Amino acid sequence: MAKKVVATxxxxxxxxxxxxxxxxxxxxxxxxxxxxxIVPTDEVQAALKN
Structure with missing residues (x-):
C-alpha cells in the first residue's frame, strides 16, 4: 500500500x-x-507548529 501512496x-x-x-x-x-x-510543501511550517 505504501508504494501506491508514493506513486500518487x-x-x-x-x-x-x-x-x-x-x-x-x-x-x-x-x-x-x-x-x-503528509502535507503540501506550502503548509509544512504550519504543520510543525501544531
Missing amino acids: LKKEGGKTYAKVIQAIKSPKTGAYTFKEV
Missing part, C-alpha cells in the same frame, strides 16, 4: 508533498512517540 504523490503537474515526522514526548512515561503527517 509524484504525479506530474500536481502539488508537491512533504512527509513531516515529529517526536512527541509523553509527559506520563517520558517515552517518545512519532507522529507522521
Whole structure:
C-alpha cells in the first residue's frame, strides 16, 4: 500500500508533498512517540507548529 501512496504523490503537474515526522514526548512515561503527517510543501511550517 505504501508504494501506491508514493506513486500518487509524484504525479506530474500536481502539488508537491512533504512527509513531516515529529517526536512527541509523553509527559506520563517520558517515552517518545512519532507522529507522521503528509502535507503540501506550502503548509509544512504550519504543520510543525501544531
